[in-house]
Amino acid sequence: MSITNLLNNWSFYRQKRPYQGQYDLNRQYSEYKWAMALDLDICTGCNACTTACYAENNLPVVGKKRFNQGHVMHWIRIERYWDENMGEFPEQGASFLPMMCQQCEEAPCETVCPVGATSHTNDGLNSQNYHRCVGSRYCSVNCPYKVRYFNFWNYPSTAWPAPLPDQLNPDVTVRTKGIMEKCTFCVQRLNEAKSRARTEYRLVRDGEVVPACVQACPTSAITFGNIVDPKSKVAMMWKNQQVDLYKDMQEKDNSVRGYRILEDLRPFPSVMYLERVRDMEA
Amino acid sequence: MGRVREGRVLKMEGNPESKISGGKICGLGQAAVQVQYNPDRLTQPMMRVGDSLQPVSWDKAMALLEEKTGPKSGINGNEFAFMTGAMSGHLKVLVQNYLDSLGSKNHFVYEALSPAVSFAANKQIYGVDMPRLHFDKAKLILSFGSDFLGTGASPVHFAKEYAKFRKAPRGTLIQIEPKMTMTGANADRWIPIIPGTEGVLALGVANQLLKHDDFSKTVPADIVNLVGKYDLDTVSSITSVRSDLIGHLAGLLWEKSPSLVISGASVEGHVHGVQNAAAIQILNRILGNVGKTVDGQAQSPFPQLAPATGSFASLKAMNDGMGAGTYKAVFIYGANPVFTTPSFMGFRDNLRKVPFKVAFVNAVDETAEECDLVLPIYTAVEDFGSHVAWYQPEGVEITMQQPLMDKLYSDTRSMGDIMLDLVKQRRADEYKAWPNFFSYLKTAVTNIKPAVKYTDTDEHFWYDTLSHGVIHVDAPQQQIAENFSTEMLDLPTTVNSPDPKFPFYLIPSERHYFRDGRHANCGWLQESPDPLTTVVWDSWAEIHPKTAASMGIHEGDYLEVSSQNGTIKVKAYLFPGIHPDAISIPLGQGHESLGRFAKGVGVNPFKILNPVFEKNTGELAMFGTRVSVKRTGQSEIVVKDEGPVSTQMGRKLVVTLPADVAQLSKEI
Amino acid sequence: MSKSHMLALFSDFDQASEAIRDLKSSNFEGFKLDDVTLKSPIEHPEIEELLGKRPVYVRIFTFFGALFVPLLGFLFVASSQATFLLQPKGGKPVIPLPPNFVLTYEFFILGGVYMTVLGFFISAKLPMKRNKLYNARVSEDQIGILIKAEDAIMPAIKDLFTRHNPLEIMGGDN
């Protein structure tokens, strides 16, 4: 905290981050940028991911009354939309959309937190620091996807009647009342894999670690990986789908399915969705 | 598989070595830990004292068992009945052996949602219970009410297969059913139909196909003649499906070959369920799919381990026996018939007539409440066991179940141990080599060694098996026949006139995580929104918005849904994916017992089912009940995840791309 | 030579200003206009004019407060951001200028206000001890003229005051 520090490193501090090229295999701190690709054509809407997330991340079961109050804590939710021009019947089925924290690169939630409880990690994740959170809920207001969930109740004391606490994942904290939480891409798994890889002087291999939802998904609709590694499946998918992490309008062919939700708001999400396909002639 | 920390199992995961699940897991499998740590789990034996169940010690409980069913009790085989849910593997062998030791043949396998009609139809047509289905080879799947993604044999496996089917070259899925299931929601085309008329539609499509010489030579002339009755107008008026669609379906089937035509529970749960299924399967024959996309499963070399899937007939036999006072003792394991039987059966009253009833449970359910002795057993994560699934995609897979943790409660016991003890009551000498079920299972599994051509020692084989969790046995494929006869296809050609007193078709729909309701006491499952309605923690009646508007029904209005056999009061949910003449209520809720998460949540539509039976098999026709619907004037918010709107409101959230534009083959 | 104080109270403001005019034009030995202090219930810029320019230093404090506090504020914010590198915000630099300008503006006001108040206290020598020659009526409706002068000329000043009909003259007896 000195003026010399400010002056010497001014251009560094003034650099927009994550800056272009921050994620680079050769850099010491940014070898990872976790990203997802989610194929809506093969997502069946079965909710296995949701339940897996409950199991992995110690999500409380809130019960009917609190669910009705809007206090549900599902970090990943499956949305079901009907087509807008649906006639009498939904003849093309339903549209299922698994929605979790999009781990935006320019996350609207990050800038507004008064205490800096939510910020960007070097892995390109949008982290949530439960200890720092004071519960102003501004991040939730500014989240366009509304995927942040606030602990309106003291769930640790109510949501797990004994012996259910025995099931809790010791790698993940149980959140108390008054703080915000959200999908972390199962950061506990990522950190474990990273430190394991570091002890072996290597990077995390593609497919070595996946979040609980990806692991559970019966149709393997979700692909997860390190987008910095050009050989990872997720990086190849992004490239193949002509979706660029740092563009808000993708210039892509009509036949290409990749897109990101609410890109026009410029949050630069890390989750690419692949369009639902329907055989219009059927 | 599961993750264990400090002696506690924390999370269930799929076994990547399984050919069935491929390392994936559904919500139901995840919930196993919630069964394990359920706050309402039974932790000690209970014995009936007067009107209530009181805790007793195991010694006393076993002494009572010995007294009532032991060799000295003088019970004979006909006076004893053992009801189990679907079971397979070595526990099934042990149960069989116990019954043998008693000289009893009364092993009643009962599943409320059993595939018995489907098996019967397949047996008639293909000569096997269940053919193997090749989704990945099909270009078009025409599914008549088969919710393979949500329920049925193995949603996880079929979801995996479905994913392959949707990869390039992308197959087309057409779903025809009265109420949209999860599979219907994923179909390229979803066609609503009057319940029970699916077979007629299939014959209508067959009729269109058989007009062409290419197809007419595939089936005998008498069938061609029979099918000829089902012309477009007749079929359309019976099924409520537009006649141009029938021709369209025929055209698609012709165009996209090979295809796969399958039927599901909503087709089979009718009086003419087998005919319906057969009428649908004949499309496979006409289109030449048999042998391409419909194939035989592997022939299991271990018939004694093969699964018993249960039937309504066995329930009925047991119920009749109890009603007649035949049985002096009844054991119930893995089934909850008091909850799942319709009220017309009077199962609860009949059960009360039996002098000695024993239930083996994890948590006290409606059936256990009626029993004289309730024994707490290990959950799946505490116990050893072996299972064989009834749908085997590749070879035969024996799944090994092994404890992930020590028992949570000292006063619970392994079902296998109890069975072994019971067998030893009469055959102590034969079984003395095995002090417990573990040793029995180890010996039994080791005996499989030759079949898998394992060359190392027995000990190695055992540990190898445990570490992999599955045993793959290569087995020859079953040969499947193709027997179609005119009797099997004889479906009514007249419009089914509705009963004015009961104008609605009741669809007791199977929810993908609830099935027959045995796991309704898991909070995760209660809070997991139903995929299509997103309702949680409740029951609801799905009704088409058009019908609702004509009756003045709004979402949340309490409806009285009455059949001849009873009335249930349930909230309305306006659901466009249902035939306007049908009303659908999900199964699995409405428990009167089973602990805090299940008790008093929702209603139980099993109870109002009418005594309508499938005429070939005697199975209960689940979809054959007609109901009337009345508004009660009361109303309550439907608790659901969905907000006030159910469309994307012009946002680009889920984008749909026409299949002919998409170039899936270029994707990674 | 010893000095003493004398306070004359007037109810008529015109008489008070006349008295000051007289004091100004008189040539008492060793008497300076700086020794005259006006005590009044309200401000009287018109009489203060007569007393000559008396320095007010408040604005200097204000100037430096408004100049340096925002500068320090900006440096404080920027350098604390620079030490808080662990918490980068997506899409923004570590030291983002627009928010810092907003904060700097607030610091500008803060510095201006606080330094002005500080300057007021220093320049007006507040808090101070009241001297004995204070009459509560100057806070009500009367105007007081306090002079500090050598004992020798006290009677002459007293005479001067008396000419302008004071209500009361206090002090100046020794």
Place this chain on the structure above:
Amino acid sequence: MVNTYEETEVAVEKRFVPKPLDINADIAWAKINKDILRSLERPRPIFWVIFIASFALFLVGVSCEVYQYQTGLGVANLNNPQVWGLYIATFIWWIGMGHSGTLLSALLHIMHADWRKPIYRYSEAMTTFTLLTAALFVLVHLGRIWQFYYVVAYPNERWTWPNFQSPLVWDATAIGTYLTSSLLFLYIGMIPDLAICRDNAIGIRKKLYTFMSLGWMGTDRQWANFRVTYLTLACFLMPLAVSVHSIVSTDFAASQQPGYHITSFPPYFVAGAIYSGLAVIITLFIVLRYTFRFEEYMTMPILEKLAKLTFAAGMVWTYLNLIEYATTWYGNDMYAKQALIYRATGPFAPEWWMMNFLGSVLPFALTFKRVRASIPVMLFMSIFINFGMWLERWMIISPTLAHGIYPWTWDDDQWPSFVQWGIVAGSFGWFNMLFMLYCKIFPSVSMYEVKEMLHERRFFKSTNVATARDPAINPDLAVEGGLAS
């Protein structure tokens, strides 16, 4: 150049046209002291009744907060899209009310509008207490109120700081600056009056006033410094007041939520703040005038001026409100437009239309002289305008949060629970308590400034008209040889 006596007289009259009198110029100064100090005397029993009622109301709020603290914010019936509810709405309302006090005082002081003098003191006190009340809501709405100090930039060994990018931190800084600055402004302006109190008090009050008046004696040096200081502070406080509410508006305008993300929000908030602040000044004006019998100081002409100003502020607010709707409508942004339609037609429609009626239509009654001259009607008007402005804040918060970008999480039916209402009610108790205590401890009308006002009157009326005839002072009269008389 004028030459004749008549011409001179006309010139004098032209230059010193007496302003319409806001206050009777013949009040004796001692009477001012007496009248105003009387308001500090032992209160009547009704004071204690109201005070205890306010305290009880405050206790209701405190118990609701304790319950919420123990149980979690769920008891407030907030939920995931609607995370803020009445807390933030009422926060903005209180903070908005606090704007008129200091802003008006400073602005009118700079412009030498002396009718501010009898009313600015209680307005500034009101500002301070509304800010203190508003600050309560900031704390109350936090999920972890016991960690609120994380928002404050304090040095610590972990080198963790608040996030200076967050508008909430700007808010905290701005409100902190505004609260302390207004408090200083109030205090500095009160010092001469505290000296009067000191001169008239006995016992413990004497000690308090002696301490607080810092030895003020009203010397010319003190007055000269005071004048400069007070004007300088006023110059700082005016932009500060504008910046504070603009910054409060950036809490919304700087977010992506449709319905919040509106460019006109800063002036809109400031206008709304002045509007509701003027209304509350009128309310308190009437209450104080009645309670302390300040009829001679808080006169009808001043009320009339306040009423006109309120109408003007109301029209500014109305205009900005309408321009917000118009730009949203013609901007044709799907999200914002849907949110606007939702507000006007959705479940919040009754409140929304009521807000527009009370805020935009009702003030037109102020154009009638009879309305402005009637104290009961003005009391009614001021309270209803403020109610309308409270609705406005609520309509900004709740319907917008209920109807964001993401349709799946829209939420129609979430009515604030008794906890929220209880805390809102408690805030009134808290404000009342503070304000009542203030009125009994400190003079709620500035004595010395009322005297200045009278003095100026006399100055122009008598002495200085004569002075003005002095050619040395009045250059218009500088004729050769002086005045012909």
